[in-house]
Amino acid sequence: MTATPTAAAPFTTVIGLEVHVQLQTRTKLFCGCSTTFGAAPNTHVCPTCLGLPGSLPVMNRTAFELAVRAALALGCKIAPFTKWDRKNYFYPDLPKGYQISQFDLPFSSAGALEVVDPKGALSRNVRITRVHLEEDAGKSMHDEAAGTGDTRIDLNRAGTPLCEIVTEPDLRSPQEARAWLNELKLLLVYLGVSDCNMQEGSLRVDANVNLHIPSDGGRIAKTPIVEIKNMNSFRSVERALVYEAARQYEEWQATKAEMGKTPKQTRGWDDPAGVTRAQRHKEESSDYRYFPEPDLVPVTVSEEWLAATREAMGDPPSVLREKLAARWKIPAYDADVLVNQGRELVAYFEDLAERVGEGKVASNWMQQDVLRTLNERGGSIDAFPVRPAALAELIGRVAKGDFDTSRAREIFAEVLASGRTVDEVVASMGIAAVDDDELITLCRELLAANPRVVADVKGGKEQAAAGLIGQAKKKNPNVNPGKVRAMCLDLIRQM
Amino acid sequence: MSLSRNDVAKVGLLARLALSDADLDTMTRELSSIVGFVGQLEKIDTANVAPLAHPLDTQNVFREDVPKPSLSTAEALQSAPRHDGECFLVPAVLGDTGAA
Numbered sequence: 001m002t003a004t005p006t007a008a009a010p011f012t013t014v015i016g017l018e019v020h021v022q023l024q025t026r027t028k029l030f031c032g033c034s035t036t037f038g039a040a041p042n043t044h045v046c047p048t049c050l051g052l053p054g055s056l057p058v059m060n061r062t063a064f065e066l067a068v069r070a071a072l073a074l075g076c077k078i079a080p081f082t083k084w085d086r087k088n089y090f091y092p093d094l095p096k097g098y099q100i101s102q103f104d105l106p107f108s109s110a111g112a113l114e115v116v117d118p119k120g121a122l123s124r125n126v127r128i129t130r131v132h133l134e135e136d137a138g139k140s141m142h143d144e145a146a147g148t149g150d151t152r153i154d155l156n157r158a159g160t161p162l163c164e165i166v167t168e169p170d171l172r173s174p175q176e177a178r179a180w181l182n183e184l185k186l187l188l189v190y191l192g193v194s195d196c197n198m199q200e201g202s203l204r205v206d207a208n209v210n211l212h213i214p215s216d217g218g219r220i221a222k223t224p225i226v227e228i229k230n231m232n233s234f235r236s237v238e239r240a241l242v243y244e245a246a247r248q249y250e251e252w253q254a255t256k257a258e259m260g261k262t263p264k265q266t267r268g269w270d271d272p273a274g275v276t277r278a279q280r281h282k283e284e285s286s287d288y289r290y291f292p293e294p295d296l297v298p299v300t301v302s303e304e305w306l307a308a309t310r311e312a313m314g315d316p317p318s319v320l321r322e323k324l325a326a327r328w329k330i331p332a333y334d335a336d337v338l339v340n341q342g343r344e345l346v347a348y349f350e351d352l353a354e355r356v357g358e359g360k361v362a363s364n365w366m367q368q369d370v371l372r373t374l375n376e377r378g379g380s381i382d383a384f385p386v387r388p389a390a391l392a393e394l395i396g397r398v399a400k401g402d403f404d405t406s407r408a409r410e411i412f413a414e415v416l417a418s419g420r421t422v423d424e425v426v427a428s429m430g431i432a433a434v435d436d437d438e439l440i441t442l443c444r445e446l447l448a449a450n451p452r453v454v455a456d457v458k459g460g461k462e463q464a465a466a467g468l469i470g471q472a473k474k475k476n477p478n479v480n481p482g483k484v485r486a487m488c489l490d491l492i493r494q495m
Numbered sequence: 496m497s498l499s500r501n502d503v504a505k506v507g508l509l510a511r512l513a514l515s516d517a518d519l520d521t522m523t524r525e526l527s528s529i530v531g532f533v534g535q536l537e538k539i540d541t542a543n544v545a546p547l548a549h550p551l552d553t554q555n556v557f558r559e560d561v562p563k564p565s566l567s568t569a570e571a572l573q574s575a576p577r578h579d580g581e582c583f584l585v586p587a588v589l590g591d592t593g594a595a
């Protein structure tokens with residue numbers, strides 16, 4: 001997270017983001033049409049979202065409440081009085097000829113979301129300019145290959161509730177922008193505001209970027225701001241910003257063009273080519289002639305309403321990380337990994353930790369075994385075949401000394417592969433606790449067969465006993481290596 | 496307050512109206528007179544009047560988030576000048592959408 005110019009990057013990259021998230025409602029913002037993704041074209045439409053004459057919008061209460069929840073979680077001030085406005089422009093996927101949005105009195109403003117690097121102390125507080133609630137447009141589909149064919153319009157998405165989140169230009173590197181977006185997504189998913197599925201268009205990001213370049217006489221030259229669109233993943237956002245910063249630096253070296261001397265440029269990210277391309281300049285496009293939406297009445301938000309929303313909200317990830325680390329005495333890094341996997345995985349971990357009684361042990365199993373398996377197999381933690389009770393039993397038996405951790409891992413793998421219970425697998429693998437008499441007999445045999453080891457240990461090289469463990473496992477795979485070592489050392493001392 | 500011919504040409508462009516020179520002359524005269532008429536309001540001292548967001552003295556009108564039946568695709572498309580049975584058809588649109 002470099003914030004200052006260095007030899008490698010002789011400029012500071014200044015980034016602000018504009019994020020649109022689809023709110024998790026069942027119906028659209030102003031009508032009762034379904035918001036389910038993937039329906040056949042033009043099957044979730046009605047006179048209101050088609051913009052037919054005589055239809056009137058009525059605000060979806062859940063959409064407004066989810067938007068308020070998002071704004072509260074981002075630390076925004078909630079306006080006691082808010083209204084909606086018409087943003088006028090012509091485009092075939094906008095049937096009314098205007099978008100119902102918010103202009104001068106958005107329902108919230110002035111928040112912040114911090115991005116923290118769990119591996120270091122570095123963090124960045126990113127100010128939120130505003131969060132507002134607006135409707136989505138429909139979808140235009142153009143078959144580029146067909147050349148001059150028609151554009152097809154599907155209005156299923158028209159009128160879907162969107163929360164627009166605008167940041168101040170507080171981000172200072174492409175990596176930081178990506179990390180911040182991850183934190184924002186996690187927050188919104190945790191709070192049930194949005195599923196943030198980028199493939200389905202539930203989360204869309206535009207980025208504004210320019211460079212601050214130290215130049216002659218301590219003056220800072222600022223390159224013209226470019227808005228980047230068409231980024232379909234957080235990885236694309238990072239790549240597009242890296243590309244754009246380099247492009248702007250090159251352009252600045254060639255032209256010395258500075259901010260304010262040219263109109264703001266919009267560039268589209270071409271992911272396969274890995275470049276941004278200038279988009280056609282829309283003449284007068286910034287003149288949206290906003291005016292108050294007469295078909296919607298204003299909304300006033302009382303303190304009681306806000307208090308109830310806060311109450312129902314649950315912990316944001318940042319708070320949950322701290323609580324988890326404190327409650328289970330696990331390192332901040334562990335808590336970060338667990339929380340970043342989502343609410344369901346945290347619930348699994350807490351169930352496990354409760355049963356095991358030792359947070360760190362439970363966390364180790366989560367990080368090493370459960371998460372690795374989950375990554376390999378895909379799927380959700382809720383569908384994970386080894387439930388917390390079974391895993392806790394396995395861990396408990398390791399603690400009791402029935403078998404060691406590596407043996408427990410084999411059992412874990414077998415339980416996963418076979419779908420049988422821990423007991424069944426233990427029985428089928430012939431795993432049985434080795435009693436002390438058996439162990440003494442085995443160790444005596446080993447010592448008799450390995451006079452060299454005995455001599456070494458007696459000569460002070462205790463680590464020589466390690467050589468006996470492999471042999472012991474060969475004789476009886478159920479022995480506990482720690483116990484074998486301790487027993488052998490005891491016996492040698494008695495010799 | 497009066498409008499210039501350029502103001503009217505710009506408004507015409509924003510409204511996607513093809514205005515001829517004669518249209519521009521007429522519209523400049525007529526729109527100026529309308530703006531002038533409304534402009535009388537500027538004579539009123541509004542220093543102590545709160546801005547009005549909506550003429551109705553009503554707030555917080557919501558509906559519950561409950562799905563209602565949509566139109567059939569055939570009904571939705573029936574008034575469209577052109578469609579293919581699934582989608583509305585419009586002349587080829589390339590490039591970026593207007594806004595989001």
